[in-house]
Amino acid sequence: xxxxxxxxxxxxxxxxDVIVSANGYISRDLFxxxxxxxxxxxxxxxxxxxSIGLGLALQNPKKTIYVFDGDGNILMNLGSLTTISxxxxxxxxxxxxxxSSHESTGGQPTSTNKISIDAIAKAVNFKVFRCNSKKxxxxxxxxxxxxxxxxxxxxxxxxxxxxxxxxxxxxKKIKSRFMKSLQS
Amino acid sequence: xxxxxxxxxxxxxxxxxxxxxxxxxxxxxxxFIDQGFKRKKVLITTREEEAIGISSGxxxxxxxxxxxxxxxxxxNSISTITSLxxxxxxxxxxxxxxxxxxKNDAPEHTKIGKIQPNxxxxxxxxxxxxxxxxxxxxxxxxxxxLANHESCxxxxxxxxx
Numbered sequence: 001x002x003x004x005x006x007x008x009x010x011x012x013x014x015x016x017d018v019i020v021s022a023n024g025y026i027s028r029d030l031f032x033x034x035x036x037x038x039x040x041x042x043x044x045x046x047x048x049x050x051s052i053g054l055g056l057a058l059q060n061p062k063k064t065i066y067v068f069d070g071d072g073n074i075l076m077n078l079g080s081l082t083t084i085s086x087x088x089x090x091x092x093x094x095x096x097x098x099x100s101s102h103e104s105t106g107g108q109p110t111s112t113n114k115i116s117i118d119a120i121a122k123a124v125n126f127k128v129f130r131c132n133s134k135k136x137x138x139x140x141x142x143x144x145x146x147x148x149x150x151x152x153x154x155x156x157x158x159x160x161x162x163x164x165x166x167x168x169x170x171x172k173k174i175k176s177r178f179m180k181s182l183q184s
Numbered sequence: 185x186x187x188x189x190x191x192x193x194x195x196x197x198x199x200x201x202x203x204x205x206x207x208x209x210x211x212x213x214x215x216f217i218d219q220g221f222k223r224k225k226v227l228i229t230t231r232e233e234e235a236i237g238i239s240s241g242x243x244x245x246x247x248x249x250x251x252x253x254x255x256x257x258x259x260n261s262i263s264t265i266t267s268l269x270x271x272x273x274x275x276x277x278x279x280x281x282x283x284x285x286x287k288n289d290a291p292e293h294t295k296i297g298k299i300q301p302n303x304x305x306x307x308x309x310x311x312x313x314x315x316x317x318x319x320x321x322x323x324x325x326x327x328x329x330l331a332n333h334e335s336c337x338x339x340x341x342x343x344x345x
Binding site: 020042043044045047048049050052053055056057058060077079087171172182 | 231233236266274
């Protein structure tokens with residue numbers, strides 16, 4: 001399964017709730033397969049999607065906040081897992097697409113072919129799921145929708161051949177329509 | 185800065201629309217943070233960038249935040265300020281402890297203490313030095329900035345060793 005397939009599969013299940021997507025190819029794929037005002041594309045500030053998601057989750061308890069993260073991104077901000085765990089937001093779902101590489105900078109390896117991010121998340125008390133196939137991801141996602149967070153889903157993906165286009169919306173537009181969508 | 189002033193600053197900001205106080209502790213503002221704990225309004229993070237990220241999530245939900253840190257952490261935060269706070273124009277108040285203000289402060293603070301005023305300037309982050317005398321006017325200035333959807337910094341000088 002490539003990232004874009006996984007993102008397509010999950011994002012079509014997320015109708016009114018919020019997605020915060022990490023910089024790099026994750027935001028690009030999401031923009032291409034399912035652009036919506038409820039998506040916050042974090043195009044800079046690498047590593048911080050889960051932190052932005054935490055602030056949103058705490059202030060919007062009636063919405064579910066989905067963070068679309070990458071292995072490279074979460075490894076830059078592992079402390080975030082401890083902060084999230086300390087606060088236990090029930091509406092926080094952290095989906096980590098793991099291809100063991102920094103794909104958008106040229107495919108350099110991360111350490112996740114030797115260490116398990118899901119084991120780290122488990123150690124700090126997240127409910128943890130690991131998915132290796134589309135079928136598995138589909139079933140897991142349907143299951144977790146009925147559960148309370150914080151939850152980590154580690155989605156093992158392979159590297160992509162095609163690159164999605166850049167997020168063409170100006171950042172201020174991403175923000176303004178996102179903020180408006182939160183009010184409804 | 186005096187203990188009483190630090191507590192007054194916390195209460196004033198808290199009573200005037202700042203809902204979240206998020207950051208990494210600094211001994212220069214110990215009493216400010218203690219007051220926040222007493223009021224159950226402080227969140228300590230693992231790094232300063234993380235605090236800015238969480239505060240941004242709150243700001244996108246129209247809940248006002250102050251991010252506190254030492255200037256060592258301010259240096260950590262530069263990329264987050266340029267590529268999140270300024271890129272999306274997210275309004276936040278930064279409260280920054282100025283280590284290295286005194287020439288005989290510990291050696292690890294010397295360089296950052298020296299370049300801090302210029303760092304703020306080249307980042308286009310407007311700041312004011314907050315003191316025992318001007319604290320209320322400085323807080324009001326920062327709150328006004330926030331009301332105009334702008335970020336700004338309040339700086340506490342470290343005047344003891």
